Structure formats: structure tokens, C-alpha cells
Amino acid sequence: MKHPVDVHVGKRVRHRRWMVGMTQQQLANKVGIKFQQIQKYETGMNRISASRLWDIAEALNVDVRFFFEGIDEEVDAGAAGADGVPGDILADKEALELVRSYYAMPENQRRRLFELARVMSDVA
Numbered sequence: 001m002k003h004p005v006d007v008h009v010g011k012r013v014r015h016r017r018w019m020v021g022m023t024q025q026q027l028a029n030k031v032g033i034k035f036q037q038i039q040k041y042e043t044g045m046n047r048i049s050a051s052r053l054w055d056i057a058e059a060l061n062v063d064v065r066f067f068f069e070g071i072d073e074e075v076d077a078g079a080a081g082a083d084g085v086p087g088d089i090l091a092d093k094e095a096l097e098l099v100r101s102y103y104a105m106p107e108n109q110r111r112r113l114f115e116l117a118r119v120m121s122d123v124a
Contacts, residue, residue: 002043002044002045003044003047005071006044006046006047006048007043007044008044008067008068008070008071009041009044009048009053009067009068010041010042010043010044010048011042011044012066012067012068012069013038013041013042013048013056013060013067014042015096016060016062016066016067017042017060018093018096018097018100019096019099019100020060020061021100022059022060023035024038024039024042027056027059027060030055030059031052031055031056031059032055033052041056053067
């Protein structure tokens with residue numbers, strides 16, 4: 001049975017890996033394990049040892065504490081909040097790709113895209 005802490009830490013590993021544009025294979029190579037083990041970590045099927053989490057944090061260029069951020073919050077992953085946004089929006093791969101693409105744009109284009117999105121959401 002999956003422990004909620006293992007699931008949370010695994011999600012945070014996956015989110016960070018997606019945000020930096022790294023594949024499971026690339027992360028596995030940096031840490032010295034097989035990509036299948038990364039898959040098991042990301043789903044919470046396998047627990048990540050302290051030393052392995054340290055190595056993953058270094059490979060993803062974050063502090064180890066990053067993986068535990070938000071762990072105290074009781075979020076129903078399937079439920080939408082009062083604003084209609086899913087509780088765990090970064091669990092959506094498309095949303096993460098959108099954020100990554102957004103920050104890859106020049107600032108003036110980001111500002112224009114942001115304004116367009118605000119106008120479009122008001123219409124919907």
C-alpha cells in the first residue's frame with residue numbers, strides 16, 4: 001500500500017523533473033539507477049531513501065526540502081477549489097508544459113499572452 005508521504009514526494013520529483021525538462025532516463029543516469037526505478041519513485045510505489053533523495057535533489061538543482069513542500073495541506077486531488085482550478089494543477093502534464101513554454105518566451109510576449117488569457121477567461 002502506498003504511503004501518502006511517498007506519493008507526495010514522488011509527485012514533487014515528477015513536477016520538478018518536468019519543470020526542468022528532464023526525462024526519467026536522464027534523471028536516472030544522473031543518479032546512477034534505472035529509469036524504471038524513477039517511475040516507481042514518482043508514483044509512490046517505492047520509497048526514496050534519504051541518500052537517494054539527496055542525489056535526486058542535486059540532479060534537479062533543488063534543496064531536499066522542496067520535495068516536502070505542501071505536505072501538510074490536505075488537498076483532494078480530484079476536487080476543484082472555489083475558483084474552479086483543480087487542487088493539484090501541476091499534476092497535469094499539459095499545465096506544466098504550458099508554464100515551461102510561458103517562461104521560455106521573452107517578457108513582452110509573456111505579458112501580452114497573459115492579458116489575452118485574462119480576457120479569454122472573462123468571456124468563458
